[in-house]
Amino acid sequence: MSMFMKVRVGDETQNESVHSTMAESNALDASVPHMRRGPFRPDAWVNARQRNALRLRTFYYRGLDVALTALLTVGWLTYPQAISSIGQLTITQAAPYAIGWLCALWLLISANLYNFAAASRIWHHAILTALMTALGLLAGLILQVITSPSSSSDYLLWAGFMLVALTVLHLIWASVAARGRKNGALTPNIVLVGATQYAELLITQALERRDVNILGIFDDRAERSPASICGVPVLGRASDLLTHRLTPYLDCIALTLSPEAAERVGQLKRQLSTLPNRIAVLLQGDEPDAVEITRALDKLAYTPVHLLNPPANDDRRAFYKRLQDLVLGSLALCALMPFLLMIGIWVRLDSHGPALFRQRRHGFNHEEIVVWKFRTMHHDHADFAGIRQVTADDDRVTRAGRFLRATSLDELPQLLNVVLGHMSLVGPRPHAIGMKTGQVISADIVTEYAHRHRIKPGMTGWAAIKGSRGPMHNASDVRRRVQLDIDYIERQSFWLDLWIMAQTLPVLLGDKVAMR
Incomplete structure (x- = not known):
């Protein structure tokens, strides 16, 4: 079963929380009315702790890539003798393989191919993986030709196996991540603060993209706000977020207010800063266009499975x-x-x-x-x-x-x-x-x-x-x-x-x- 498929929680605290299977989801509907409304209801309700655990599994993917390809390389160099005979290899024999293996993995990491970003398509990811792997293996081939041209055919055969192995592995990892986004286990959960025209435009485009779940809207003008916007329910005032049962499932709280409301934005940031959730300020322009809306959604939806390279990781x-x-x-x-x-x-x-x-x-x-x-x-x-x-x-x-x-x-x-x-x-x-x-x-x-x-x-x-x-x-x-x-x-x-x-x-x- 996919590691990013529906998550089942085993402790009793989740009797009133959202479970991953449809049967559990139906049971939740009876106890959590606000979670059964709206067009962005995910197939798998996963709280922030569980979603972080799923995102961090990409480190295991990289570890498996390293371990499996290292085993393939060692086995190739020592066959038909035992793997223990690796110590009998000369530097000239082993160096091209080691350089090719290291360069291939380094390029995969440098190209951020372990991020599995939402915008990346599976086959596009597989092609990039094959390209980076081939470039890395090329470095080892050049060294092989320089040191021992007669053994180049053996190196090329090994490189072919490496290319196939890493491409297939990344197809699996990317498919698992895509499945997690599709059923909601990896798709970021967002609420909007501000029932504005800007919020309506965000929701309309988000419904087309389906790479972010906008679970609800909070607005201090509750008495004048509609019951829902494009099917997304208005769940209460901004202050209600401080004690709302939806909070453990949120990745981000987005403030969608007009540019004239700068003072109100400051007040909301101070008020909501007591929560552990990330807060994003999406101040609309005078006349928000499609480009502005796209950038705002990209800011909310671009949640790679993890980030390997930033300095503060x-x-x-x-x-x-x-x-x-x-x-x-x-x-x-x-x-x-x-x-x-x-x-x-x-x-x-x-x-x-x-x-x-x-x-x-x-x-x-x-x-x-x-x-x-x-x-x-x-x-x-x-x-x-x-x-x-x-x-x-x-x-x-x-x-x-x-x-x-x-x-x-x-x-x-x-x-x-x-x-x-x-x-x-x-x-x-x-x-x-x-x-x-x-x-x-x-x-x-x-x-x-x-x-x-x-x-x-x-x-x-x-x-x-x-x-x-x-x-x-x-x-x-x-x-x-x-x-x-x-x-x-x-x-x-x-x-x-x-x-x-x-x-x-x-x-x-x-x-x-x-x-x-």
């Missing part, structure tokens, strides 16, 4: 972070499984109730996820909503729970969340939805609170090793936690994550004060 950083989570998280889960079973048995014997505790929390881009922990409270006093934070000598906490909280061992089941991709090993700690600090919802205390959700939540994080962990009892605690989380998001790197993980254990064991 968020996709490459996200890929390495996911690879780090998958490898280290899987190893830790397997190694600690006997220990986890022992803790689970202890929790069950210590007090009545299940060993594990589930709680809905905010994940990447406001997505609701189910986070797993060992139960540390009496089952009949469990706070599933997370409204009341833990205090010193809290009578809800069990004897086993006090030890587990003091050592943070109750967080270990979240390794499963990490492996499944809902969380990361390092990131802002996931807070319960609706969690309160005093009598105020924590998210209402700091304007930038939602910026924490621009990255996956983590088992540990920058804030945790800097002393901001456990309950937040006042506004100052919330502000410090948010600031530390934003600092981490801006600085995140592979090596910083490793350093934070290395610091976590000694910091937690040395902290006898913080309640967790």
Whole structure:
């Protein structure tokens, strides 16, 4: 089955979210009315976290290209002997093949043929792949002719296999990406703010192009706005976006206002900047023409599967972070499984109730996820909503729970969340939805609170090793936690994550004060 075909989500947070199959989509229609309206309803509803995971799979495509062509080259050079005989080859024998192989792959990357942009047609992509591969292999052929002309026929035969292999592989990758765009799994989801004539022109052309999903419109003149524009529903006022259930599925919020509304644009940008979604300003000209509309849609629709080459490459950083989570998280889960079973048995014997505790929390881009922990409270006093934070000598906490909280061992089941991709090993700690600090919802205390959700939540994080962990009892605690989380998001790197993980254990064991 295609890797970009309809995505099925396995956790219970998605019971009210949009699933990928038609049966699941129908079930969603009953609970999410706004998602069953409009002409841009995708076949596969994929939230931002899942779409990022799909986009990053192109790194695996490049890795497979490297591995398979390297294996083909090594096998060709050593046949009919064993592959272990590769060490017996001379530099003169191996150099043309190595140069041809490296040049071919370098040209494929340099020509951005791993971007799989929406505007690229499959056969056009295949032709470019064959051309770049042939040019790279030509460099090796020139060296082969110079060093050993008698072996040129062998090189040409190998080059033919390489050309076919890379072209076929890229046909597969491009077809998979195209399928993902066709069913909506890779097509960017957009909402427009401003029910203007410009928005109507955008929607009309977008319906013809079908390379962007405009899911709805928000307008502050709701009482004067139409119920829909070209079939796209008006879903409410701009302020409604701050808490709308559509937000986790959005790639971009586009402001479609008149050029006279510059002050209003500034107000909307400040208002919506509390959301983790990207904001694009599409100010219309005095008389927007087809060229202007096309450029605006290109700005919204040009979302390559990933970008390999830009200097600040968020996709490459996200890929390495996911690879780090998958490898280290899987190893830790397997190694600690006997220990986890022992803790689970202890929790069950210590007090009545299940060993594990589930709680809905905010994940990447406001997505609701189910986070797993060992139960540390009496089952009949469990706070599933997370409204009341833990205090010193809290009578809800069990004897086993006090030890587990003091050592943070109750967080270990979240390794499963990490492996499944809902969380990361390092990131802002996931807070319960609706969690309160005093009598105020924590998210209402700091304007930038939602910026924490621009990255996956983590088992540990920058804030945790800097002393901001456990309950937040006042506004100052919330502000410090948010600031530390934003600092981490801006600085995140592979090596910083490793350093934070290395610091976590000694910091937690040395902290006898913080309640967790």
